[in-house]
Structure formats: structure tokens, C-alpha cells
Amino acid sequence: MRKVRTFSSDTDLVNQRRNHIVKIATEQIIKRGYNNINTRELASALGMSTGGLYHYIGSKEDILYLIINFTSDLTCQSLSRFADEEKGKSCEDKLRDSIRNYFEIVENYRDFHNFVNHIMLSLPVKDRKIVYKAESRVIDYYEELIADGIAEGVFEAQDARLAAHNIIVMANAWANRGWFLKKHYTLREYTDEQTDAILSHLRRSPKKNGHKQLQPVKQKA
Amino acid sequence: MRKVRTFSSDTDLVNQRRNHIVKIATEQIIKRGYNNINTRELASALGMSTGGLYHYIGSKEDILYLIINFTSDLTCQSLSRFADEEKGKSCEDKLRDSIRNYFEIVENYRDFHNFVNHIMLSLPVKDRKIVYKAESRVIDYYEELIADGIAEGVFEAQDARLAAHNIIVMANAWANRGWFLKKHYTLREYTDEQTDAILSHLRRSPKKNGHKQLQPVKQKA
DNA sequence: TCTCATCGACTGAGCGCTCGGTCTGTGTTA
DNA sequence: TAACACAGACCGAGCGCTCAGTCGATGAGA
Numbered sequence: 001m002r003k004v005r006t007f008s009s010d011t012d013l014v015n016q017r018r019n020h021i022v023k024i025a026t027e028q029i030i031k032r033g034y035n036n037i038n039t040r041e042l043a044s045a046l047g048m049s050t051g052g053l054y055h056y057i058g059s060k061e062d063i064l065y066l067i068i069n070f071t072s073d074l075t076c077q078s079l080s081r082f083a084d085e086e087k088g089k090s091c092e093d094k095l096r097d098s099i100r101n102y103f104e105i106v107e108n109y110r111d112f113h114n115f116v117n118h119i120m121l122s123l124p125v126k127d128r129k130i131v132y133k134a135e136s137r138v139i140d141y142y143e144e145l146i147a148d149g150i151a152e153g154v155f156e157a158q159d160a161r162l163a164a165h166n167i168i169v170m171a172n173a174w175a176n177r178g179w180f181l182k183k184h185y186t187l188r189e190y191t192d193e194q195t196d197a198i199l200s201h202l203r204r205s206p207k208k209n210g211h212k213q214l215q216p217v218k219q220k221a
Numbered sequence: 222m223r224k225v226r227t228f229s230s231d232t233d234l235v236n237q238r239r240n241h242i243v244k245i246a247t248e249q250i251i252k253r254g255y256n257n258i259n260t261r262e263l264a265s266a267l268g269m270s271t272g273g274l275y276h277y278i279g280s281k282e283d284i285l286y287l288i289i290n291f292t293s294d295l296t297c298q299s300l301s302r303f304a305d306e307e308k309g310k311s312c313e314d315k316l317r318d319s320i321r322n323y324f325e326i327v328e329n330y331r332d333f334h335n336f337v338n339h340i341m342l343s344l345p346v347k348d349r350k351i352v353y354k355a356e357s358r359v360i361d362y363y364e365e366l367i368a369d370g371i372a373e374g375v376f377e378a379q380d381a382r383l384a385a386h387n388i389i390v391m392a393n394a395w396a397n398r399g400w401f402l403k404k405h406y407t408l409r410e411y412t413d414e415q416t417d418a419i420l421s422h423l424r425r426s427p428k429k430n431g432h433k434q435l436q437p438v439k440q441k442a
Numbered sequence: 443t444c445t446c447a448t449c450g451a452c453t454g455a456g457c458g459c460t461c462g463g464t465c466t467g468t469g470t471t472a
Numbered sequence: 473t474a475a476c477a478c479a480g481a482c483c484g485a486g487c488g489c490t491c492a493g494t495c496g497a498t499g500a501g502a
Contacts (some may be wrong), residue, residue: 007481010480020230039459054460055481056484061458159414180353194383197418263479270450272495281493
């Protein structure tokens with residue numbers, strides 16, 4: 001991960017300042033775009049001068065990396081939290097609860113999720129892997145959970161990876177497509193509807209019966 | 222829609238040049254980012270000088286609008302094509318075929334879809350509405366199709382809007398998340414799997430039965 | 443000859459970042 | 473105790489560079 005320069009040797013102060021930079025810069029960048037806000041404006045939004053800002057970072061671009069690091073940490077915390085809360089629950093309840101948790105995290109940290117999705121093209125390709133890696137861990141978590149459900153006979157046999165990926169996509173849609181979704185749904189409504197969609201597919205996948213038998217399946221219902 | 226300046230009165234030539242600009246600029250901007258490529262590099266990629274480029278556009282930003290316009294036109298053509306092909310088909314077949322068609326369009330014009338999704342934050346808010354509007358039309362199309370299926374009793378009663386929106390989200394995921402999806406799936410596989418997921422939910426939505434009755438439903442299956 | 447398409451050197455505005463300077467707090471010495 | 477030196481946090485004007493866009497020159501075609 002990229003090393004960000006600071007002139008301060010006070011680690012606590014550096015962390016404190018940088019957390020503040022991450023928070024405010026994310027808001028501003030999401031609102032206006034990374035390239036539509038200059039360092040003077042950023043510094044002003046932070047309540048500092050540019051010199052003060054450069055006491056803690058080495059370049060404007062460093063801010064992007066601070067934010068990405070913060071978001072990756074969030075992802076790790078999410079996974080730890082899911083693992084802590086899943087003990088003693090059925091596969092389906094685990095899945096339902098962790099979907100709700102993840103959607104809430106996406107809502108609470110919407111700016112960071114939006115940020116990462118949109119800033120990706122500004123990064124060198126090798127640095128995009130940091131982001132990919134963090135997100136792949138979430139996909140892996142859900143894939144394993146779904147695969148366990150399939151092994152236990154709770155879910156129908158199907159492509160667990162794609163089902164897991166769809167959960168991430170739906171969560172990101174909430175963060176990215178507020179222009180449409182928030183006109184029509186609350187987070188709770190959206191979460192419930194999407195959880196239902198995911199579970200209805202997991203419980204009874206028509207793929208098992210092949211496409212040509214779709215009509216017979218319907219008659220048996 | 223934004224008026225783009227040209228010094229030429231030869232409409233055919235302007236269109237020809239601009240289509241070329243749209244095509245090449247989209248590739249370059251997607252590959253490198255709008256703000257990471259300057260007008261000289263763009264002109265060079267186009268096989269022109271900057272002066273030649275500015276004969277057909279008024280500003281670098283105009284290129285964004287040309288591309289957005291092109292993408293909106295694509296969307297209109299997609300909808301016309303769906304409408305032409307749906308005559309005499311059942312709701313389910315219409316839905317299945319139009320999903321496949323839309324996914325193929327997203328694949329064929331992946332650069333434009335990526336472009337619009339990522340460039341949104343560079344636009345003034347009022348101009349984002351152009352993009353929102355084009356995409357809302359696709360959502361409306363699917364919502365109406367699903368609502369017809371519900372009215373005919375082919376699909377279970379549910380939120381047609383969200384189901385329609387999910388189709389768009391899944392198609393965009395193919396365009397935007399190739400880093401993950403293309404490692405595991407061909408377009409055909411992805412289309413079939415997602416169509417199954419969508420249809421399994423439409424045919425049998427557990428929401429109608431409420432969450433508390435999930436187990437009894439399963440036993441009846 | 444005139445018109446139009448194209449070129450590329452040039453312009454000036456704006457950018458990220460630096461660096462000389464100020465201010466404040468702390469420690470040392472007389 | 474007071475004065476001074478020092479370190480570190482912070483400031484903001486200015487620098488060098490890059491950028492988008494211009495404009496006079498040139499060549500081609502009618």
C-alpha cells in the first residue's frame with residue numbers, strides 16, 4: 001500500500017488529522033468530483049491551509065489512497081462483525097441478517113462506497129487491485145455461506161458465486177443509484193425486497209429443471 | 222441538450238468527424254480517465270491536431286456530451302428494437318428475450334456504458350438528468366412488461382419497479398465489473414443465470430406469503 | 443482566386459506544491 | 473522566575489508547470 005508522507009512524528013495527531021481529511025475530502029470529492037476541487041478549496045473545507053494539509057500528506061493524490069485504505073478497513077470490519085453474529089443461526093438467517101447488515105453498512109458509508117466506485121478509473125491499474133481484493137473478500141464470504149446452504153440442502157443447487165456477487169451488486173446499487181431508488185424506497189423496504197428476491201431464487205432455482213420444463217414446473221406449483 | 226460548436230457547415234462531415242471523436246475518445250477516456258488525458262493526446266489518438274479537433278467541438282467538455290448523446294440514442298434504439306421484436310410473444314418470452322438483447326447491447330457498447338457510469342460526477346447536476354432520463358426509459362419499459370405479466374397472472378404480484386431496476390443493475394454489473402465477472406462467466410452464461418434468477422423471483426415471490434410463512438411454503442414445494 | 447479544413451506555436455489561467463515565515467508550547471539556563 | 477532557544481504545527485504568497493483553447497499560416501480543392 002502506498003506510503004503517504006507526513007512531517008509530523010506524532011502518530012496520534014497524524015491519525016486524527018488524516019481521519020478528518022478522509023471524512024471531509026470524501027464528502028467534497030463525491031459532491032464535486034476529484035478534479036473539480038482544488039487543494040485550496042479542500043484545505044478550506046478542512047479548516048486548514050494548504051501548507052497545513054501538506055504537513056500530513058505528500059500530494060493531492062495521496063488523499064485518494066487514504067480514502068481507499070479507510071474503505072478497505074471498513075470492509076474488513078464488516079466481515080469480522082458478520083462472523084461474530086452468525087453463531088448458532090441457520091444458513092438462511094445468517095444470510096438474511098448479513099445482507100441486512102451489509103446494506104446498512106453501505107448506507108452508513110455511502111460516500112466511501114460511491115467514492116471507490118467512481119474513482120477507480122483515476123488509479124493506476126496495479127492499485128485497483130487493492131480495491132478488488134477488499135471487495136472479493138465480501139463476495140467470498142457470501143459465496144461460502146450460500147455454498148454451505150446448498151450443502152445442507154437448504155438452498156437449491158446453483159451458482160453460489162453469482163448469487164453472492166448479486167448481493168454485492170444490489171448493495172452497491174443502493175449506494176450508487178440513489179437518484180432512482182431513494183425516490184421509491186426506504187433502506188428497509190429495499191433491503192427486504194432484495195432479500196426476498198435473493199432468497200426466492202436460492203430456495204427454488206428453475207435452472208435445476210432446465211429451461212424447457214418451465215411450464216411443467218409452473219403447473220406443479 | 223447542449224449545443225456543440227463547429228466551424229464547419231458541412232453537416233455530413235461534422236457527423237462523420239464527431240462519430241469518430243465519440244468512438245476514439247470513449248476508448249481513451251475509459252482506459253485512462255477523462256482527466257488523465259489531455260487534448261493533445263486525444264487529438265493524436267484521433268489522428269488530428271488540437272486545432273483540427275476544435276474545428277468540430279467547442280471544448281473538451283463537449284466531448285462528454287457528444288458521448289452521452291450517442292449513448293442516449295443507443296438506448297432509444299434498444300427500446301425500439303425490443304418493441305419491434307415482442308409482437309405475438311408471451312410476457313415471459315418477451316422478458317427473456319429483451320433481457321438477452323439488453324445484455325448484448327450492454328456488452329457491445331460496454332465502453333459507453335462504463336463511460337456514462339463513471340463520468341457522471343464530472344457533470345453539473347442539471348446535466349446528469351439527461352442520463353437519468355435515458356436510463357429511466359429502459360426501467361419503465363421493463364416495469365411495464367413485468368406489470369403486464371402480473372396482470373395476466375403469469376408473474377406473482379410484487380414490486381415491478383424494483384424487479385425492472387434489478388435487470389438494469391445486473392446488465393450494468395456486466396459492463397462495470399468485468400474484473401470479477403469475466404473471470405468466471407461468458408456473456409451467455411451470465412445472461413442465462415441472471416435471467417433464471419429474475420424469472421424464478423417473478424414466478425414465485427415469497428413476499429406474498431409473508432416472511433413468517435417461509436417454512437410452510439417450502440414444505441409444500 | 444476564394445473557401446474551407448487543418449496545423450501547431452503560442453497564450454494566459456489555473457493547478458499542485460513549496461518554502462519562508464509566524465505562532466505557540468516547552469525546556470533550559472541564568 | 474524570567475528570558476531565551478528551539479521544535480513543531482500551521483500559514484499563504486508565489487513558483488513552475490500543465491492545461492484547454494486560440495489564431496495566423498498553409499495547403500487542397502473547386
